[in-house]
Amino acid sequence: xxxxxxxxxxxxxxxxxxxxxxxxxxxxxxxxxxxxxxxxxxxxxxxxxxxxxxxxxxxxxxxxxxxxxxxxxxxxxxxxxxxxxxxxxxxxxxxxxxxxxxxxxxxxxxxxxxxxxxxxxxxxxxxxxxxxxxxx
Numbered sequence: 002x003x004x005x006x007x008x009x010x011x012x013x014x015x016x017x018x019x020x021x022x023x024x025x026x027x028x029x030x031x032x033x034x035x036x037x038x039x040x041x042x043x044x045x046x047x048x049x050x051x052x053x054x055x056x057x058x059x060x061x062x063x064x065x066x067x068x069x070x071x072x073x074x075x076x077x078x079x080x081x082x083x084x085x086x087x088x089x090x091x092x093x094x095x096x097x098x099x100x101x102x103x104x105x106x107x108x109x110x111x112x113x114x115x116x117x118x119x120x121x122x123x124x125x126x127x128x129x130x131x132x133x134x135x136x137x
Contacts, residue, residue, distance in 0.1 A: 044064075050098075080104040086117075089107065103130065109122045
């Protein structure tokens with residue numbers, strides 16, 4: 002075999018391997034895991050300000066919901082005795098200071114973590130007080 006044939010064989014082999022690598026990368030891109038779905042939930046609890054953070058304490062378990070504001074029967078007449086704490090994010094659009102230390106219904110995107118967060122889409126005052134045992 003002469004040198005020219007050997008070079009052609011190596012170049013052909015390299016082109017084959019590059020095409021196979023490209024096909025493999027394309028296939029991997031197509032079968033990537035779908036993005037995680039973020040659930041919209043509704044929680045009710047005591048709105049507290051802790052430093053620069055807004056927290057919902059003595060809160061109910063998150064339940065699937067819609068992003069719209071709670072209305073009518075969705076708003077409790079008594080503070081619930083929940084055990085959950087959530088850090089509220091995306092609160093700049095909402096006038097939370099007048100609802101501080103009140104029971105509120107919060108709806109938003111649920112981000113589960115050590116201290117779970119809710120990216121708020123709506124906030125409604127339910128009761129002008131908090132549950133007796135709500136943490137400060």
